[in-house]
Amino acid sequence: MLPKDPVLFPFECVLSLEPLIEFLQDKLASGCWPTNPVGSDLLDRLAKTPELRGPIQDLEALKKHQGLLLRLMSLVFPPVAWDTEAFAAVVPFALTPVLASPQFEELFINPPAGQQVRRNVDDATFFYGRTIKAYMFILECLYGLKQHMNYPLAVVVKEEATGLERHFAVQLDFRFVRPEAVGEPIVLSEKDLELAKKHISQPETLRRLLPPERFRLTGVTILKAVEVTTFETISALSRDLIDQETVMSQAGFLRLQERLRTYFGQGELVAGVAAVHQDQVIILNLGCRLEEDSLLCQTNQVPKEHLKGSLFEKLAQDGEMVVVPDVREEPGLAKFSADYGKSNLRSLLIAPLLYQGEFIGSLEVGLPGVDQFGPTDMALMTELQPLFTVAVKNALEDIDKQIQAVIKEQCTAVHPAVEWRFEQAAMRHLESRRQGRAQPMEDIVFHEVYPLFASSDIRGSSAKRNQAIAQDLARHLDLGLKVVRRAGESRPLPILSELAGRIERRLGRLQDGLKSGDETGLTEFMRSEVEVVFEDLAKQGPGVAEAVAAYREEVDPYLGTVYRQRRLFEKSVSMLNEGLAAYLDLEESAMQAVLPHYFERHRTDGVDHLIYLGASLSRESSFSRLYLSNFRLWQLMVTCGLAWLGEQLKEQMPVPLDAAHLILIQETPLNIRFRYDEKRFDVDGAYDVRHEIIRSRLDKAVIQGGERLTRPGRIAVVYSSPEEAREMRRHIEHLQEQGFLAPEVERHELEDLPGVRGLKALRVGINLESEALARRAQSFLG
Known part of the structure; x- marks a missing residue:
């Protein structure tokens, strides 16, 4: 059963249906309802049933009028939900049920044997919260002092058979409860009201102003239990x-x-x-x-x-x-x-x-x-x-x-923008060591910093890498096949025909697409089954020897395979990465002079960067909202420059590559903590991890309908809130006026990512022919 109240509640609580009946009468008289939801005879029948009017002391008397009570309660208990939801009418500010749905009855009033029911708070906290809520209710209804205190109440039901717990959030509706003065009403002065407001969470102070025995809480409270097991877990x-x-x-x-x-x-x-x-x-x-x-x-x-x-x-x-x-x-x-x-x-x-x-x-x-x-x-x-x-x-x-053993001191290299904070910590650490206290370095945490993340990823890099691998493997097999065929022409042995057939079959399978293990398997096949006969075959004549020489000339002796197309692809990736990283470093260095900030840059198949801004990162705390907006505009401009530079570098690449550009906006600041073991900063706390999770998953983002979010020649700006979108639209409009961006801006809803929902994006084209953009990028490149 629901836990009983172990402490006597200081206020008198009286069950009464009058507030609910008055509500019905007012609504019917106002004409707000197009039809009477409970029937025209209900009020007449209630008037003839004195047991249901005024204060109700004998709850047993209600059983004689269950049908009439159910009709009245249908105003607050939807009949369609009677068998599926857990709700009840209870005595005000108490858990004594007057009427309950079957599910509420089964869960909390007459549960199966062995089923345990408990509140989410202990008895003292429950009593305290209920008392404060009663005082706030009285102050608001009788004295016009409206205060808010969130007091979530939940009930946990544990089934004995399975040992599983179910969590229910308790929702209370006090619309049909009235506070009444007992005896002469207490008058509170403005000073008293200020005192009550100041000490709203202190029941003893409120008791002196408003003695509980001078008030009565009359009416009926509507209670609903909503299952929140998944959320709570x-x-x-x-x-x-x-x-x-x-x-x-x-x-x-x-x-x-x-x-x-x-x-x-x-x-x-x-x-x-x-x-x-x-x-x-x-x-x-x-x-x-x-x-x-x-x-x-x-x-x-x-x-x-x-x-x-x-x-x-x-x-x-x-x-x-x-x-x-x-x-x-x-x-x-x-x-x-x-x-x-x-x-x-x-x-x-x-x-x-x-x-x-x-x-x-x-x-x-x-x-x-x-x-x-x-x-x-x-x-x-x-x-x-x-x-x-x-x-x-x-x-x-x-x-x-x-x-890992400690090879060096805990902090050997830190970003210059935050070096001052590490110096402070190191000095305190040395002082504690001098005093004989072997204490580790203090935690270094920067609070309320804003993350700015952007990436320029090579589009289709995996597919192009696989294509290069397949081309090299095909060339490797073809070179070996030429040797075997030349040898077969010189001396037509059946075994050479069989070996040529095996090579041809592998070439055919390779044309159907590269599969996992092909790279290692084909190289091993050529090494152990084809190359081993070359020495003998080369003796059959100069034509075969020339084919063997051509094979060995193209096959890398260290890797044991042809590596030409892969080398060209890797050279292209390196050219693009180095160019984008150099340009980004130059731009970022200039911004350090504007405002010191924390900066990280990573290179994989493309370049991404992460910036942290905030007052806590600066020794002088010179940060303001203006700087945040300035950095976001700068990041958008830099991304345009990276796109322009990538287009110029494409002409020099052996394998032309395109980059797709993305910016993530987060309005909510987070905390970052320096991890001494990794010598890097990381987000601090479970809530802040969301930004890190989003960053790790954005490369898989698609817009609703299945299209991939990022596209070469465009910038995708991912955001969560309307405020973030409005700011970025202002920056986009400015860069459109400057000629950096194309006129049209797309707005998209993103498909849910694992563990991340509700993301949206703006997508806008980059004017790669813009002279203004070219001048700006070239000014940094020299």
Whole structure:
């Protein structure tokens, strides 16, 4: 049952239907309702039923008039929801039910044997919150002093059979409650009201002004319990995963597993988390016996080479969630079939954990039955991936910290803009050492900083890289085929015809598209089965010897394969990356003179950069909103310059490459913390992680309808709020007037990313023929 109030509530609470009846009468008299929702005879029948009028002391008397009470309560209890939702009418500011829906009755009034019901707060906090709420209600209704205090009340129901918890948010409607003075009304002066306002959270002060015995709370409170199990479980998981020990310690992980069981609604669910560290796969934790139930059974470290050809390798390569209906029928688990045979797990759901596009680990959940996971479970798992990705990333960082010896002092190289803060910390650290206190360096955290992120990624780099690989492999096979054919012409041996056929078949398969393992497999084939006969074949005549010489001239002796097209592609990538990075560094250096700021630049297939701005980063705290807007406009201008430069460099590249440009806007500031083990800054706190998650996933963003967001020749500006969009539109309009940008601006809703919803984007073309843009870019390039 619902927990009883252990402390006597100081106010008299009286059940009365009069406020609800008056509400009905007023609405009918006003003509606001087109029809009478409860029937024309209800008020007449209520007038003839004195047990339902005025203060109701005997709640048992209500049972004689259940039908009439139900008709009246249909004003606040929708009949269509009577059998599906949990709601009740209760005595004001009490949990004593007057009328309850069947679901409310089953959950909270007469629950099954063994079912536990508890509030989300202890008894003292519950009593305190209810008392403050009553005082605020009286002050607002009788004295016009309106104050707000958020007092969320929730109830947790734990089922004995499954051990699972269900969370319900309690919503209270006080519209049909009236505070009444007992005896002579108390008059409060302006000074009294100011005192009440100042001490609104202090019941003892309010008691002196408004003694509880001088008031009565009359009417009926409408209570609704809304299930929020998923939301509460996600919140609890987020809080737990902030502590990296949660995934590292067995006790912490078992607590996580209990939350996951609640989240998936499966009392027998078993969870496991693995992480990739260099050339090892590490099992961080499991909610079961290690040697029986884990995908990575028998040891907490497995060489990645050992997992070749397994389901784990597929997970790392594809980066997509995997559902295994039956572990005993899954070929990718053949290496672990004996271990799964010992366990009772049959179904698996395994999610990859990707950080900035890199596979860093996996989250695995299993159940005893066959085919237990479906699309709904996959959607639930998608919500968990960002949380566990951050937790595993932090756990990996902690592992690095533990295994690496301290070679240098904790801070050897920091960004010049924040060097002053490290000097302060170092001085205090040295002072503590001089005083004999062996204390670590203090935490260095910069609060309320604004992130500015932008990227210029090479469009289609993976496809072009695969194309270059395929061309090189095809050339390698063709060179070998020429040797074998020349030899066959010189001496027509059947074995040479057979070898030529094998080479031709591999060439044919290669034309159908490059597949995983082709690069290694074809190179090994040529080395071990074709090249081994060259020495003998070269003796058959000068024509064959010339073909062998041509083969060896083109095949790289160190790599053992033709590497021409790949080298050209890598040269093009290097040219574009170096050009964009040099231009960005020049622009950023000029902005350091405007306002010192933290800057990071990364090069992969393209260039991205991250800037942090804020008053806490400056020794003089000279930051203002004007600087933030200026940097956002500058970032937009720089992106235009990068696009122009990329177009100029394309003419010099052996393999012409296009770059797609993106800017992420976030209005909400965040906190960053310096990680001494990694010698870098990272976001501080679970809420701030959202920006990091968005950055890591934006390269996969598509607009609603399926089109990819980023396109060469255009800038995509991703945002969340209307305020962010309005500011960026102003900057875009300015650059359109300058001739940097094309006139048309597209507005798009983005498809939900894993763990991220509600993103929008502006997309605008870049005027690559603009003379003004060319002059500005050239002025920086010299």
